[in-house]
Amino acid sequence: MSQLWIRPATPDDAETITALTDAAFGTPEEAQIITQLAKDGDSLASLVAHNDRDILGHIQFFKVWVDGEDIACGLGPVSAHPEVQGRGIGAGLIRFGLTLMEGAGRTHCFLLGHKEYYPRFGFSAELAAQFESPWSGPHFMAKQLNAGPESGKLAYPAAFGA
Ligand SMILES: CC(C)(COP(=O)(O)OP(=O)(O)OC[C@H]1O[C@@H](n2cnc3c(N)ncnc32)[C@H](O)[C@@H]1OP(=O)(O)O)[C@@H](O)C(=O)NCCC(=O)NCCS
Numbered sequence: 001m002s003q004l005w006i007r008p009a010t011p012d013d014a015e016t017i018t019a020l021t022d023a024a025f026g027t028p029e030e031a032q033i034i035t036q037l038a039k040d041g042d043s044l045a046s047l048v049a050h051n052d053r054d055i056l057g058h059i060q061f062f063k064v065w066v067d068g069e070d071i072a073c074g075l076g077p078v079s080a081h082p083e084v085q086g087r088g089i090g091a092g093l094i095r096f097g098l099t100l101m102e103g104a105g106r107t108h109c110f111l112l113g114h115k116e117y118y119p120r121f122g123f124s125a126e127l128a129a130q131f132e133s134p135w136s137g138p139h140f141m142a143k144q145l146n147a148g149p150e151s152g153k154l155a156y157p158a159a160f161g162a
Helices: 011-025 027-040 089-103
Strands: 005-008 045-048 056-065 069-080 108-112 140-144 152-155
Touching: 005 089, 011 027, 011 045, 011 056, 011 069, 027 045, 027 056, 027 069, 027 089, 045 089, 056 089, 069 089
Parallel strands: 069 108
Antiparallel strands: 005 045, 045 056, 056 069, 056 152, 108 140
């Protein structure tokens, strides 16, 4: 594959990100979350991976409140275009995004995702279980990024309807 870059998304990328996310997930709900997070001011980072022609991947990070404090983040949705999945685009976006969130001082990153995929990036269901949240179980995972609380009640953006 040709060389890839990761950069922050711009408003001009919105339609492409929606099409990519719809294609990766096969349903419109995930792209609607991305749009709503931006509208509500709850997005922390929206990043795209692209080559010299196309956007091939996207990742979203958003605010998560712990006991009412805006200190953590959430990851998702993340997508790689169906034609180029399994070539490290998702992993590159996840690693780059987590580094960005760590540098921004976010204490933890939470996500709901494939339990076989995310532990390789340091996510653990055990850590997430310490927190009270709208979600639970093996698919709900957390990674510590900076010093922060070991437990607490999580609040998610309105875009998640939780
Ligand atoms: C999940 C996704 C973002 C990963 O990005 P990617 O660029 O395809 O993946 P990478 O090349 O970085 O990593 C490949 C690994 O991801 C794993 N993977 C991909 N999709 C997976 C899934 N649905 N469940 C579990 N593992 C999955 C592959 O098995 C592979 O594992 P291996 O390295 O042990 O062989 C991408 O496949 C995608 O867009 N999937 C559809 C949308 C989706 O499910 N998003 C994530 C929701 S949690």
